[in-house]
Amino acid sequence: MxxxxxxxxxxxxxxxxxxxxxxxxxxxxxxxxxxxxxxxxxxxxxxxxxxxxxxxxxxxxxxxxxxxxxxxxxxTPPDDLMEAELLERAIRAGMPRTAARVHHDLMLSEDGRRTAAELTHRLKVSPASVSLAVNYLLQQGFVRRERDPRRRRDIYVIDDDALYQAIMTSERQTLQTAQATMAAAETYGLDSPVGQRLAKMAAYLERVSLDIMESAERWRTLLR
Known part of the structure; x- marks a missing residue:
């Protein structure tokens, strides 16, 4: 591991x-x-x-x-090859290694639920590392947090809606980038070469993001 x-x-x-x-x-x-x-x-x-x-x-x-x-x-057992490939692809796509391991462990768990203590024990990493990893996954929409009121602990959950939420979170961030780029274009002046270039980039990012969000919403039923 x-x-x-x-x-x-x-x-x-x-x-x-x-x-x-x-x-x-x-x-x-x-x-x-x-x-x-x-x-x-x-x-x-x-x-x-x-x-x-x-x-x-x-x-x-x-x-x-x-x-x-x-x-x-x-x-080598096919299941092990598959698990290793999924993990490595997530890391290559830019997910921090410990976050990828936490996400991987949740994704392949029976009910998609783990406590921080369980993740720490299973992955042999420090509680601080797990905390950083789950915070990243929460921010990106890959997991959600539930509270166990009886034992006063957090439970981290990955469910059928996680992929949809992750896509929507990512595209909202891209839309924010598009808005910031357009603001920069207006600062330089929309009739200037720099302003025109930035405006085109902003328009492209906005259109692609909206298309992806629309598609994610349209096909969301496949996850249910």
Whole structure:
């Protein structure tokens, strides 16, 4: 798991679990890690019959130094490949890594709900990191906050309407940019070269944003 590296001792315990014929899920439970983390660790380092903890640890260090992930093995479970691909695409699209991990964990949870404590425990990150991540996701409309009055804690939720809200939030921000650009155009003068250029940019941003918002509203029923 990104941000929660396995130690050499963890890898020794994985090797011991494999020798004892334990399932990946049982090994993960004993190490208090997601099963997907153990699956990726084993499949990228020789598989269940070829896993060597010391070699795996050194290979991980070398990959970190190179800054490039190892290619997936042919026998990597499809679900793990899919999850990793979704996470990496969110990061490449500009979402901060911890926010992407929080969003990813919520999206793939059974009911789309987690408390901050649950996220901290599952992702092996600090409460402060989770707080920053969920604040980003709330601002962007990717999640919403609910209050548990009995236990006085916040619950973060991703539901069927989250994608719609995220799109609308993004396009409202683009509209604000269009308005600021038009104001700058008027400051320079709409008959000046700079003013005309800015006015065209503002008109384009406004029209595209309104079209996207209209389309998002029209197809919102697909999310229900």
């Amino acid at each position: 990104p941000g929660a590296r396995l130690s050499e001792q963890d890898r020794e315990r994985i090797a011991s679990g494999l020798a004892d014929k334990l399932s990946y899920g049982e090994i993960a439970r004993r190490l208090d890690r997601p099963t997907s983390t153990i699956t990726r660790e084993i499949t990228r380092n020789g598989g269940p019959t070829g896993y060597r903890p010391q070699q795996a640890h050194q290979a991980t260090i070398q990959r970190a130094r190179r800054g490039t992930p190892s290619p997936p093995r042919a026998d």
